[in-house]
Amino acid sequence: MTALGLLYPGHSAEDDYPRIEQLLGSDIRVDVVHIDPGGTEAGERLAARVAELRLAGADAVVWACTGGFGYDWEGAQQQVRALARAAGLPASATSFGFVHAARELGVRRVAVGTACPDDVAALFADFLRAGGLEVTGVRCSGGVTAAEAGTWGEEEVLTLARAADVSGAEAVVLPDTALHTAAHLSLLERALSKPVLTANQVTVWEGLRLADRRVNAPALGTLFSREPLVQA
Incomplete structure (x- = not known):
């Protein structure tokens, strides 16, 4: 059994995680602990909750957040090291x-x-660039709240992905952990004819990477459907 511990801000699309757990179809458990979404610091607020995941037997921990970028690349690394x-x-x-x-x-x-x-989207794009990626474009939906994004269905998510896609992009990134996307990944990739990376999908994949697990689950998109190019 591989157990993943996720620290999830607020309550929006956390029900994506049991769906992903089911689609993995393997001996993998995904445990979610909720945390106050205010701020992004990894100090006492995150540390206070991580004990729950450790006691539950987690093999790795992922802070399920991309929205608050008060940190540059190095600052974010310090945050993760503290966690x-x-x-x-x-x-x-x-x-x-x-x-x-x-x-x-x-x-x-x-x-x-x-x-x-x-402004938050621009910070996320800068973060990706610091990680060596080229951002071909950024499409914002107008500052929808996490609660509102959590109510979006397949049509709204597909509209956002299509609006974001531009010529030359090799993949489309949807970074909001507040969006329900686990049920829509196959549709998104068929519609765009390229990989689509979504926050809750990537959060679980990152936990599996840390735990040195590779799982083939085509319903979760290209990321879960091919042999790894990079070793864990």
Whole structure:
């Protein structure tokens, strides 16, 4: 059994995770602990909750957040290192998961579609660039709240992905953990004819990467459907 511990901000699309767990169809457990979405620091607020995941037997911990980028690349690394020390386990964040996932697929040019405000989206694009990716474009939906994004269905998510996709992009990135996307990945990739990386999908994949697990689950998109190009 491989157990993943996820720290999830607020309550929006956390029901994606049991769906992903089911689609993995393997001996993998995904445990979710909720955390106050205010701020992004990895200090006492994250450390206070990570004990629950450690006691539950987690093999790795992922901070399921891409929305608040008060940190540059190095600052985000410090945040994750602090989380790893508090957990006593391998740790990462969804933001780093996107960079690692793109490398895994061998893609460098990505387009971003997000429900976040323009300023937050710009910070996320800068983060991807710091990770060595080329951002071909950023499409924002006008600053929808996490609660509103959590109500979006297949049509709204597909509209966002199509609007984000631009010529030259090798993959489309949807970085909002508030979006339900687990049930729509096959449709998104068929519609765009390219890999689509979504926050909750990538969060689980990043946890599996930390735990040195590879699982073939085509319903979860190209990321879960091919041999890894990068070793864990």
